[in-house]
Amino acid sequence: MNLTSFSFPTQTRFGPGALSELPTDLERLKIRRPLVVTDSGLLNTAAYGALAAALGAAEKDKQWWLYSGVHPNPIERDVIEPAALFREQSCDGVIAFGGGSPLDAGKAARILVKRPNFKLADFYSEPDWTGLPPLVCIPTTAGTGSEVGRSSVITLETTQRKAVLFHPELLARLVILDPELTVGLPPKLTAATGADALTHCIESYTCPQFHPMCDGIALEGIHLVIDALPRAYRDGGDIEARGRMLVAAAMGAVAFQKDLGVVHSLAHPLSTLCGLHHGLANALCLVAGMRFCAARKPGLYRRVGIACGLELMRVSDAEADRQTIALIAEFLAGLGLNQRLREHGVRPDQLEALVAQAVDDPCHKTNAVPVAAEDFRQLYLEVI
Ligand SMILES: NC(=O)c1ccc[n+]([C@@H]2O[C@H](COP(=O)([O-])OP(=O)(O)OC[C@H]3O[C@@H](n4cnc5c(N)ncnc54)[C@H](O)[C@@H]3O)[C@@H](O)[C@H]2O)c1
Numbered sequence: 001m002n003l004t005s006f007s008f009p010t011q012t013r014f015g016p017g018a019l020s021e022l023p024t025d026l027e028r029l030k031i032r033r034p035l036v037v038t039d040s041g042l043l044n045t046a047a048y049g050a051l052a053a054a055l056g057a058a059e060k061d062k063q064w065w066l067y068s069g070v071h072p073n074p075i076e077r078d079v080i081e082p083a084a085l086f087r088e089q090s091c092d093g094v095i096a097f098g099g100g101s102p103l104d105a106g107k108a109a110r111i112l113v114k115r116p117n118f119k120l121a122d123f124y125s126e127p128d129w130t131g132l133p134p135l136v137c138i139p140t141t142a143g144t145g146s147e148v149g150r151s152s153v154i155t156l157e158t159t160q161r162k163a164v165l166f167h168p169e170l171l172a173r174l175v176i177l178d179p180e181l182t183v184g185l186p187p188k189l190t191a192a193t194g195a196d197a198l199t200h201c202i203e204s205y206t207c208p209q210f211h212p213m214c215d216g217i218a219l220e221g222i223h224l225v226i227d228a229l230p231r232a233y234r235d236g237g238d239i240e241a242r243g244r245m246l247v248a249a250a251m252g253a254v255a256f257q258k259d260l261g262v263v264h265s266l267a268h269p270l271s272t273l274c275g276l277h278h279g280l281a282n283a284l285c286l287v288a289g290m291r292f293c294a295a296r297k298p299g300l301y302r303r304v305g306i307a308c309g310l311e312l313m314r315v316s317d318a319e320a321d322r323q324t325i326a327l328i329a330e331f332l333a334g335l336g337l338n339q340r341l342r343e344h345g346v347r348p349d350q351l352e353a354l355v356a357q358a359v360d361d362p363c364h365k366t367n368a369v370p371v372a373a374e375d376f377r378q379l380y381l382e383v384i
């Protein structure tokens with residue numbers, strides 16, 4: 001058995017209205033001049049209004065600044081610009097507010113606060129990332145779980161590929177999970193981001209590393225998503241379902257410190273080359289990826305199916321996988337996530353470029369079964 005280490009350290013404040021505690025939290029963290037990092041799509045939402053009100057309540061003795069230029073699937077500029085603003089205004093902490101894109105950009109901006117002019121491509125050549133400014137993460141989507149993760153996913157200028165910058169020092173000091181902030185998330189994004197959380201839980205549970213703590217968290221995350229996502233999709237104002245989804249998303253990210261698999265390697269190039277939303281890309285590839293793995297490792301999804309509520313203890317491995325994959329396919333279809341990639345603008349002539357990037361993507365290295373270039377080609381052909 002290999003040596004491994006476990007750690008689930010992020011302080012998390014959860015519940016409707018949890019955001020109202022922010023001024024006290026900032027005081028405790030000694031953040032007096034926070035920089036809010038977000039995207040422009042959020043500025044007109046009630047969620048952002050609530051953040052501004054919470055910060056405004058503390059305005060007498062504090063000031064705060066705003067960077068709202070983060071792109072979906074953030075690029076290096078989304079990290080460079082807020083870091084420059086942070087330094088210009090002598091800020092002393094970052095509040096990353098939004099979906100995975102602003103959370104990842106806000107997390108990584110602290111790297112360039114510590115080391116201006118540093119090239120993110122050289123991230124792994126610098127061993128010492130201690131002393132980054134403190135970070136508060138406040139998600140407004142329930143999907144990526146980036147708020148509790150140690151990584152930041154940024155498309156690098158030089159490679160035009162998504163790089164995963166991974167370091168424990170990137171962790172937030174505090175996470176606020178306030179379901180009221182996700183109420184305004186439209187149904188399509190609710191479905192796509194929720195499918196990302198589901199994919200994190202399924203892929204981390206089925207990847208072969210020894211990590212029973214992550215396995216338990218992943219299975220409970222699956223259970224929560226199967227119950228809550230359809231409710232949040234149908235009725236955005238269902239606070240209970242929204243809350244469960246926020247927790248499930250955070251659990252998915254805690255679980256995937258164990259690792260991910262083939263579906264994420266299929267999805268990453270679909271974002272960088274074709275601009276697909278990350279959760280949508282996962283959703284459209286998930287069933288094909290599960291079929292591929294189950295065919296080579298029968299019984300892989302039995303406990304995933306049980307977590308979804310299926311009675312699978314007495315059926316064969318093949319039958320357990322069949323029923324589980326059928327349930328997931330029906331579940332995604334019920335959320336409107338059952339189109340072909342071409343319906344989202346992916347062209348057959350992009351196939352080889354997609355395959356080349358998928359092969360290079362690190363996620364499939366920890367997949368339940370090995371994945372070769374030809375497998376990626378067949379998988380894309382199945383869903384294109
Ligand atoms: N760091 C990690 O561990 C990790 C894990 C998975 C994914 N990711 C990354 O996260 C990114 C995807 O994040 P995402 O799926 O959360 O999407 P996103 O952050 O790109 O947001 C998608 C859209 O939703 C809008 N939005 C967000 N919250 C809203 C709200 N409450 N109301 C209305 N609109 C709202 C945004 O304005 C944006 O237009 C990708 O870049 C992906 O690579 C990171």
Ligand SMILES: [Zn+2]
Binds near residue numbers: 144
């Ligand atoms: Zn993901």
